[in-house]
Amino acid sequence: MxxxxxxSRPDTVVCLDGDVELxxxxxxxxxxxxxxxxxxxxxxxxxxxxxxxxxxxxxxxxxxxxxxxxxxxxxxxxxxxxxxxxxxxxxxxxxxxxxxxxxxxxxxxxxxxxxxxxxxxxxxxxxxxxxxxxxxxxxxxxxxxxxxxxxxxxxxxxxxxxxxxxxxxxxAPSDPFEILCTSGTTGTPKGVVLDGSQILRAYWDWAEVIRLGEGDRYPIVSPFAHGFGINAGLLVCVARGATMIPVPVFNPDAAFDLVENQRLSVLAGPPSLFARMLSRPDLPGRDLSSLRVAVVGAAAVPTDLVRSMHTEMGFEQVVNAYGLIEGSCVAMTRRDDPPEVIAATAGRPMPGVEVRIVDDAGTPVSAGDRGEILLRGYGVMRKYWNAPDLTAAAVDGDGWLHTGDVGVLDASGNLSIVDRKKEMFISNGFNAYPAEIENLLLRYEALDQVAVVAVQDERQGETAWAFAVAADDAEPDEAAVIAWAKGAMSNYKVPRRVVFLPELPTTPNGKIDKAKLREAAHANESPTG
Incomplete structure (x- = not known):
């Protein structure tokens, strides 16, 4: 490629980084x-x-x-x-x-x-x-x-x-091309192995939906270390001849300046970014005429937000989508979809991708019924790096990837993500895994037990709350634990709160009762009983 x-286009600028043009x-x-x-x-x-x-x-x-x-x-x-x-x-x-x-x-x-x-x-x-x-x-x-x-x-x-x-x-096309790292519910880092042929195809099709090409100017806000940043950013710009503008540190409050100064045509980000831009009092005086398409994935999108992005920001197309590292690009809304479809669904499966919704017994359910999302096709990962057991647990003998996400397919084939069978949550657009955060927090010697749950957050989408039991003879305080976490882990994993308990609540079978912890976190109090 x-x-x-x-x-074919030797002089096309595909990367603009300050004074450097590639x-x-x-x-x-x-x-x-x-x-x-x-x-x-x-x-x-x-x-x-x-x-x-x-x-x-x-x-x-x-x-x-x-x-x-x-x-x-x-x-x-x-x-x-x-x-x-x-x-x-x-x-x-x-x-x-x-x-x-x-x-x-x-x-x-x-x-x-x-x-x-x-x-x-x-x-x-x-x-x-x-x-x-x-x-x-x-x-x-x-x-x-x-x-x-x-x-x-x-x-x-x-x-x-x-x-x-x-x-x-x-x-060769089938050679491993990239290993994208994810932790999952086990808390153990896993490497998702993908090859060049599947990634180039998946994101060529992604770029076809948004009609990305020469003349487009696209700021890559998502880190290149993220599957979206490297594949739906770096790779597609080179493949399609668009100009990427790498953004090492993104300031949402400076988004208007970036659009005007760089004459951006494509903007990708969480719904909160666009809501923030729409709420700014200087919106009517800004020149956003260069904007053409917005990509808002990985979260629910209010219908009114989609409409405002069209009418007040001038986007010709707003796209919602669903994908995951192990399965690449799975579904996208299309250009002619109404705001209600864009807001409520991730659109229809991409060409060459099969999506199935199954119940707990693995039996396909009817349209409109919820169940686990299974997918099959060229975009499914080749394996987890050096982890054959984990690979076999994720991809069955018929090639279906068990995503752990809960979804619904409507009668028109649009996919809605309604829940997560796994505990993964999304904070500031990053996948966060309670098991991994728990394992990291347990490196703090003053903690004996930790359980992490996700709580809705206006700015981050979701954020972590940690419930902890102190080690014997230790007297940790919340501020000290959070300060340590900020120095030891990625900021989107750092818990917003650390609540200390004499013991963690358990279910009748002895497992930590995370449902009770979630209720307590949502009520902003400590659990009892």
Missing amino acids: LRTTAE TQSGLRVQASRVARALIAHGVRHGDRVAIWAPNTWEWVVTAFGIWDAGGIAVPLSTRGKGIETAELLRRMGCSVLVATEGFLGRSAVDMLADVAGPPEGSRPFAELPDLQHVVLLGDSRAGRGLVSWAGFLDSSEAVTASHAEDRARAV
């Missing part, structure tokens, strides 16, 4: 240089290369460089702290990490060293045996296994362009 687009042909050249540098650093076909950096042009060329070298990209969230990131690097066996040093005043190297130990031999961290090199963007520093971005690119001279091209041409 990269070679075809570089030949054309299709320029990206092709830069990707080859990164690939040669990776090969010089020992990256072989199928090796995992992690990227732990905000949305920038360097992220874009690094990703395509990894793919040119035949490697597998492992995006890591900049919201992650040392504990989370080290665990993912270890589980995925990454040999190279490209990281930003100094982003938001934090040191990637120091955060990893705190939990993975000092250098050992030539390796940067003693307890990450597979990680051989860390390439640092931004502020640089000396150390074993550390190399600056400039030094890394200079190493490309040791590998010939013909050798790198042979490596790139050897990549």
